[in-house]
Amino acid sequence: MPFFNVKMGCSQLMKNLIEFDGVDFSYSLPSGERIDAVRDLTFSIQPGEWVALIGANGSGKTTLVKLVNGLFVPDGGMVRVGGSLTSDRTHQAEIFSKIGLVFQNPRDQIVASLVEEDTAFGPENLCLPRAEINERVDASLAMSGAAYLKKRPTYFLSAGETQRIALAGVLALRPSCLIFDETTSMLDPRSRCDLLELMRKFHAQGFTILHVTHDLDEALLAERVLVLHAGRLVMDGSPQQIFQKDEQLREYGLTLPFLVRFARDLASLFPSIAPFYRSAGELLIDLRKISAAGQTAAEPRREPSSVRSDILIDVTRLAHAYMAGTPLERTALQDVTFSVAEGQSAGLVGQTGSGKSTLLQHLNGLIRPQQGKVRMGDFDLSQKDVDVRALRRQVGLVFQIPEAQFFETYAGDEIAYAARMLGYSGKLRELVQTAMQMVGLDFERFVDRPLRSLSGGQKRRVALASYLVMQPRVLLLDEPFAGLDPLIHQEMIELVRGFHEEGKTIVLSTHTMRDLLQIAQKVIVLNEGKTAFEGSTMHLFHQPLLQTWGLEIPLELSIAEELRKKGWNIPGDKVQWRDMLQWLRANAAEGGHAHL
Amino acid sequence: MPTFEYLRSIGIGYYYSGNSFLHARDARIKVLAFSVLILGVALTNSMLGLLFALAATCLGFWIARVPLLPCLRTIRSVLPFIVLLFLIQLLIHRRDDTPVILWNWKAITIYRSSLFAALRMLVRFLSLMLVLGLMTAVLSTLELHHGLELLLRPLEALGLRTGTLIMVIQIMLRFLPLLALRMEEIAKSQAARGAAWDAGKGGLFQRIRMVLPLITPLFLNTLQQSERVADAMLCRGYGIHARRTHYYEYHIAFADILFFLAVLGITAAVVFLPSFLGGF
Numbered sequence: 115m116p117f118f119n120v121k122m123g124c125s126q127l128m129k130n131l132i133e134f135d136g137v138d139f140s141y142s143l144p145s146g147e148r149i150d151a152v153r154d155l156t157f158s159i160q161p162g163e164w165v166a167l168i169g170a171n172g173s174g175k176t177t178l179v180k181l182v183n184g185l186f187v188p189d190g191g192m193v194r195v196g197g198s199l200t201s202d203r204t205h206q207a208e209i210f211s212k213i214g215l216v217f218q219n220p221r222d223q224i225v226a227s228l229v230e231e232d233t234a235f236g237p238e239n240l241c242l243p244r245a246e247i248n249e250r251v252d253a254s255l256a257m258s259g260a261a262y263l264k265k266r267p268t269y270f271l272s273a274g275e276t277q278r279i280a281l282a283g284v285l286a287l288r289p290s291c292l293i294f295d296e297t298t299s300m301l302d303p304r305s306r307c308d309l310l311e312l313m314r315k316f317h318a319q320g321f322t323i324l325h326v327t328h329d330l331d332e333a334l335l336a337e338r339v340l341v342l343h344a345g346r347l348v349m350d351g352s353p354q355q356i357f358q359k360d361e362q363l364r365e366y367g368l369t370l371p372f373l374v375r376f377a378r379d380l381a382s383l384f385p386s387i388a389p390f391y392r393s394a395g396e397l398l399i400d401l402r403k404i405s406a407a408g409q410t411a412a413e414p415r416r417e418p419s420s421v422r423s424d425i426l427i428d429v430t431r432l433a434h435a436y437m438a439g440t441p442l443e444r445t446a447l448q449d450v451t452f453s454v455a456e457g458q459s460a461g462l463v464g465q466t467g468s469g470k471s472t473l474l475q476h477l478n479g480l481i482r483p484q485q486g487k488v489r490m491g492d493f494d495l496s497q498k499d500v501d502v503r504a505l506r507r508q509v510g511l512v513f514q515i516p517e518a519q520f521f522e523t524y525a526g527d528e529i530a531y532a533a534r535m536l537g538y539s540g541k542l543r544e545l546v547q548t549a550m551q552m553v554g555l556d557f558e559r560f561v562d563r564p565l566r567s568l569s570g571g572q573k574r575r576v577a578l579a580s581y582l583v584m585q586p587r588v589l590l591l592d593e594p595f596a597g598l599d600p601l602i603h604q605e606m607i608e609l610v611r612g613f614h615e616e617g618k619t620i621v622l623s624t625h626t627m628r629d630l631l632q633i634a635q636k637v638i639v640l641n642e643g644k645t646a647f648e649g650s651t652m653h654l655f656h657q658p659l660l661q662t663w664g665l666e667i668p669l670e671l672s673i674a675e676e677l678r679k680k681g682w683n684i685p686g687d688k689v690q691w692r693d694m695l696q697w698l699r700a701n702a703a704e705g706g707h708a709h710l
Numbered sequence: 711m712p713t714f715e716y717l718r719s720i721g722i723g724y725y726y727s728g729n730s731f732l733h734a735r736d737a738r739i740k741v742l743a744f745s746v747l748i749l750g751v752a753l754t755n756s757m758l759g760l761l762f763a764l765a766a767t768c769l770g771f772w773i774a775r776v777p778l779l780p781c782l783r784t785i786r787s788v789l790p791f792i793v794l795l796f797l798i799q800l801l802i803h804r805r806d807d808t809p810v811i812l813w814n815w816k817a818i819t820i821y822r823s824s825l826f827a828a829l830r831m832l833v834r835f836l837s838l839m840l841v842l843g844l845m846t847a848v849l850s851t852l853e854l855h856h857g858l859e860l861l862l863r864p865l866e867a868l869g870l871r872t873g874t875l876i877m878v879i880q881i882m883l884r885f886l887p888l889l890a891l892r893m894e895e896i897a898k899s900q901a902a903r904g905a906a907w908d909a910g911k912g913g914l915f916q917r918i919r920m921v922l923p924l925i926t927p928l929f930l931n932t933l934q935q936s937e938r939v940a941d942a943m944l945c946r947g948y949g950i951h952a953r954r955t956h957y958y959e960y961h962i963a964f965a966d967i968l969f970f971l972a973v974l975g976i977t978a979a980v981v982f983l984p985s986f987l988g989g990f
Binding site (some may be wrong): 180211283 | 714715850851895946947950
């Protein structure tokens, strides 16, 4: 293992860009108690490396990042950047300009009201002469692909654009290392793809890249992967080495990248497929090389039987503008029409800023239609006198990152809030118990737990329970899986699927196309405030405009398509990998294709 | 229909990028000129002067090609408070030489001097709002920052850390709208769980009881966010050097001097114009 804990000699010391040596860091609570965030970290990163940092929620990734550029100073051990100790404040300017940090939420990084002014902020702080500031502003904006935004006010930008501006602001410091702290997690597939492409470009230009991510498929792009678990560095190696050890990964709350999982399964069926790929493209090319199947029986393509039941959600020609009548007026919805039947599960997708959250808020009356109609069962929300509280009792809207809105101290109280508000005080205990059961939290164990002490996944469950306590018929979920690590993400999907099977109508927005395959019977695509598509999930991925809408085809569907070209007629209703695989295995065993 | 768009009712504090005569003025001159005018409007006792300031500001909006309507809408949203202040002012009697009673009913007496004082307060408030609206419309955050920095630089000789003070001002301006947005988010999430935020029910007492649980997450979220913003600023080298260099080049042109003299003239008029109606 080339990088594993090599003790550096003095001559090699200068070669390291970043060096951690036995680093400890802990937070202190108001009670005086100290909580270890990272323990005994020892590793180093050479100039020009591309390193991915992965780990479950709460494993200490962000702390590590802040230790790298001196925002945190270690309690024990040493951190060196380019040979200088981060604890020595005289090197601060040098370290900040060497290490550029791009955060998760780009809006938190914008300080000025015009784009060019914002990009100039860093160079101004470094006391550079005006000519140089000018040159850096232009160069940085060009590098992040945002030159056309130079004269624009910063508050009118889309999420993808804001991300580019945040990046330009960092590039203007002329760093040699770029750290991306979960920067891709809030972006739609296309913006995410663009950002990864930029990272690739920067790496080719010689930048050192440290990419913190929950998306393990993104980690495959790196040359080296670091795994954190409970504040300790537990694995360090090439993606190929790391993603061989599934059991170890599971122990650390992680799993395999989808690409690796699929490649492994395919390799067991087709000898010409390797068990490991770093990019999906390579796997698809290799799939073209497998020998053709002797025509498996082409099963008639069964359309999922369309459930003919009552329309529950009916939206017609809905339009909405924020800040109407002010200089900041912004159209969120222009022309949205769709319907969802009782008991159906619908996915809502589209680029960031395409109006998904605005639409969901219309569905439980938080925003009332400015134009067009919204009908939820018997409630016509275009009517002024509609009883919105009665509506909300039936229609639960769970916001993005719902735990950010917690205001009680204990889990039980937080969950009980809605029941109290709606006057169910008599059977409070019973209702809270049922809600906690639905999300898989043990009542006795968790009801009196302080919210602060819960893990990321547990918090998300409490947040869900705090809506389920109203026993709604309809659940509206705004990006319910955002910011969760892969295993918890999968657990939450199972949970939501369970709600649907119990008969609840579900509408959820997501940026992850694979979620749609697992949950959604139908999909609504929003593009620039208009419904661009409404139909079954399978049909969506055959749409020619998919990329224009900022969406992508999940890898398993591309694999299935390649296999079909080779005569493996995987039925169209098999959209989940385990079903496809089962079918492939059954057919391979029957026809003996596997040993061609 | 009740809505949750708290931010919409605030029409003051937005920068309108443009290249009008007012936009193009030197940052220092703009900061200085508007400060002088604000002081003049705040201190004058002349009713005629206040009306003059009002007219001059409206002219300023026209020159800067900035719409006046959003500003007026903001004033409308705080109108109940102004009316309340007006009434209080009306009932306060100030001693003057010849008290003239306009109206008397039981214990309530309204004097002519109180009426004029109340009217003056009303016009003063309107003028101040409009001047502030115009200033923020033509002065970007970076200009404000640089303008103040250059103007206050002499104070550094006294050992004051003016840079920090200025950053505090800039960040505060940035956070006001964010606070409104956060408030909106939290109110919505509570409404989604049955709180009667927009259902039009509940008296004042109930409203206050609903606001209380909102305050904790509001401040917690805002603090967390400000920590993230502070981190991002530190990472971009803020605070490393006491002095910063400037992206824009500032030099005072003839037009700047002209503009400053004009504002000075307006301010002089605001302060020294005779108050009509016999000295009130």
